[in-house]
Amino acid sequence: METEKKLLSVVVSVYNEEEALPLFYKTAKPILEDLSWDYELLFVNDGSMDGSLAFLRNLAKQDDRVKVISFSRNFGHEAAMIAGIDYASGDGIVCMDADLQHPPECLPGIVKRLEEGCGVISMVRVKNKSAGLIKNITSAGFYAVINALSDVKFEANASDFFAVSKQAAQVLKGSYREKVRFLRGYVQNIGFKRETMEYEAQERVAGASKYSIRKLFAFSVNTIMCFSNLPLKLGIYAGIVAVLLGVAVMVYTLLTREGAPSGYATIVILICFMFAILFVLVGIIGEYIAILFSELKDRPIYVVEETRNCNCSEQSKIS
Ligand code: UDP
Numbered sequence: 001m002e003t004e005k006k007l008l009s010v011v012v013s014v015y016n017e018e019e020a021l022p023l024f025y026k027t028a029k030p031i032l033e034d035l036s037w038d039y040e041l042l043f044v045n046d047g048s049m050d051g052s053l054a055f056l057r058n059l060a061k062q063d064d065r066v067k068v069i070s071f072s073r074n075f076g077h078e079a080a081m082i083a084g085i086d087y088a089s090g091d092g093i094v095c096m097d098a099d100l101q102h103p104p105e106c107l108p109g110i111v112k113r114l115e116e117g118c119g120v121i122s123m124v125r126v127k128n129k130s131a132g133l134i135k136n137i138t139s140a141g142f143y144a145v146i147n148a149l150s151d152v153k154f155e156a157n158a159s160d161f162f163a164v165s166k167q168a169a170q171v172l173k174g175s176y177r178e179k180v181r182f183l184r185g186y187v188q189n190i191g192f193k194r195e196t197m198e199y200e201a202q203e204r205v206a207g208a209s210k211y212s213i214r215k216l217f218a219f220s221v222n223t224i225m226c227f228s229n230l231p232l233k234l235g236i237y238a239g240i241v242a243v244l245l246g247v248a249v250m251v252y253t254l255l256t257r258e259g260a261p262s263g264y265a266t267i268v269i270l271i272c273f274m275f276a277i278l279f280v281l282v283g284i285i286g287e288y289i290a291i292l293f294s295e296l297k298d299r300p301i302y303v304v305e306e307t308r309n310c311n312c313s314e315q316s317k318i319s
Pocket residue numbers: 012013014015016017046074075076077080096097098099101208209210211
């Protein structure tokens with residue numbers, strides 16, 4: 001009798017990808033068929049406004065290995081990956097993009113590593129063809145800052161392309177349910193036997209990137225705050241420097257016994273400078289409070305409106 005094959009769940013986040021989806025399916029399908037594992041293709045429709053959902057519904061009708069989870073609105077790429085992991089039933093789970101920037105050709109290698117007992121496989125970009133110079137520089141800058149500020153060390157160039165074993169996925173399902181989060185960071189820090197695999201990021205096959213520079217900036221700020229308390233301590237350091245400066249000026253004034261010195265401009269500049277520091281510090285505290293507030297409200301990470309081919313009676317529709 002044939003021993004039961006293991007199951008690989010491939011989670012694909014989809015947001016307005018009607019042009020890329022047919023190409024993705026056409027490319028991935030033969031590779032998945034050739035794997036030594038069985039597979040399921042889990043598409044998470046993150047509130048697309050184009051024909052993506054119609055295409056996926058149709059696909060699910062023709063191919064019962066295709067499963068669709070559709071959100072009630074756009075919740076973001078990370079929420080889509082989390083939902084995919086929640087709904088996946090495989091012995092290994094791979095998260096990838098629908099735009100073929102993450103080559104499905106890497107899947108056999110991933111399965112091999114999962115078979116060897118790897119808990120986490122981080123895919124590391126060696127070249128990013130579509131990202132311009134600015135994106136590459138800002139990405140390197142971001143990792144330099146976060147690694148300097150946080151106790152946790154991050155792999156630079158780690159992508160949203162990763163695989164986890166069932167056991168590691170269980171950790172992500174049960175814990176790490178933060179509202180302001182950095183999934184890539186969690187994946188790198190849950191432990192287990194971890195391996196990195198290199199891949200060459202391809203150009204987007206169709207459509208445009210959904211991440212604007214503004215979104216990326218907000219994402220970076222949130223991530224730094226989620227993984228480091230250091231910005232909160234800046235106030236203490238600024239206070240110590242201000243006290244030392246104050247004492248120095250006081251001692252100098254007492255020793256030289258000069259009368260009230262002239263220097264209106266100096267005073268105004270100093271006051272502006274000090275207030276600027278103060279406001280920035282208040283702003284930083286505000287950002288942390290905003291994060292605390294959103295955790296406290298405990299709103300769902302995603303809301304599922306419909307599913308196809310999912311045997312998910314045990315899965316709540318809201319998470
Ligand atoms: N995506 C998503 N929700 C969003 C934005 C993007 O599910 O709000 C998906 C998108 O369809 C793609 C993946 O996340 O499959 C990565 O997005 P994109 O290619 O735009 O980002 P980039 O590769 O440029 O960083």
